[in-house]
Amino acid sequence: MSIHTYKDKIIAGNGDIKKLYYVQISMSSSYAHPVIAYNDIFKMITWFQPPTTLVEIGILNGYSLRSFAESCPSTTQIYAYDIFEKFNGNSASRDIIDKFREYPNVHIAEGDFYELYKIYKDKSIDLLHIDIANDGAVYEFALEHYMPRLTDRGLLILEGGSQERDAVPWMQKYNKVPIRDILEKYKATYDIYTIDAFPSITFIRNKSV
Numbered sequence: 001m002s003i004h005t006y007k008d009k010i011i012a013g014n015g016d017i018k019k020l021y022y023v024q025i026s027m028s029s030s031y032a033h034p035v036i037a038y039n040d041i042f043k044m045i046t047w048f049q050p051p052t053t054l055v056e057i058g059i060l061n062g063y064s065l066r067s068f069a070e071s072c073p074s075t076t077q078i079y080a081y082d083i084f085e086k087f088n089g090n091s092a093s094r095d096i097i098d099k100f101r102e103y104p105n106v107h108i109a110e111g112d113f114y115e116l117y118k119i120y121k122d123k124s125i126d127l128l129h130i131d132i133a134n135d136g137a138v139y140e141f142a143l144e145h146y147m148p149r150l151t152d153r154g155l156l157i158l159e160g161g162s163q164e165r166d167a168v169p170w171m172q173k174y175n176k177v178p179i180r181d182i183l184e185k186y187k188a189t190y191d192i193y194t195i196d197a198f199p200s201i202t203f204i205r206n207k208s209v
């Protein structure tokens with residue numbers, strides 16, 4: 001049996017108070033602590049099934065990229081892309097390339113989400129992380145253009161997917177397509193799993209896995 005609990009959290013940056021919802025098993029256990037860092041999720045995924053080819057689109061300061069770089073074996077080739085100063089928002093600096101020099105298997109380059117899928121062959125990416133200020137349109141583009149690029153047991157990870165994430169002010173202000181509408185549309189086609197703790201994260205894989 002599970003119960004839904006929540007607690008208030010101040011989201012850094014804008015001072016808004018958000019409700020964070022957690023599903024907790026209703027029994028006493030040290031496992032029932034409600035907060036886990038996304039860093040641990042990224043590391044666990046690559047530890048459990050080390051990818052041969054990992055692609056990340058959207059680097060910013062390299063939080064997720066460092067998690068992947070630290071947890072993948074040196075045999076994993078990690079390709080990370082960003083449009084840098086071309087992004088009209090909080091973007092990655094080109095200095096990020098120097099910060100990852102210690103990892104010879106990490107390759108950082110300029111690349112646009114809306115074009116990059118063309119340089120990858122079908123069934124060539126084991127793990128794909130997309131984090132580019134995601135909205136429903138980004139999800140739909142990823143599902144249509146990037147899912148075929150995944151290997152049969154490949155995994156697509158996208159930031160977002162919770163109700164709370166769809167309600168962030170910029171999604172409303174710019175009239176963005178809710179991510180959950182797209183998940184609903186594709187849930188019969190793919191296996192989809194979302195962790196709701198803000199900002200939330202969604203995992204998508206082929207149903208045949």
Ligand SMILES: C[S@@+](CC[C@H](N)C(=O)[O-])C[C@H]1O[C@@H](n2cnc3c(N)ncnc32)[C@H](O)[C@@H]1O
Nearest residue numbers: 058060063064082083087091092112113131132
């Ligand atoms: C939310 S941040 C990425 C956060 C990062 N993954 C982390 O772990 O903190 C979004 C990044 O996506 C980049 N970006 C935005 N639009 C893009 C696009 N069309 N193609 C590639 N990168 C893009 C931005 O420049 C920015 O660095």
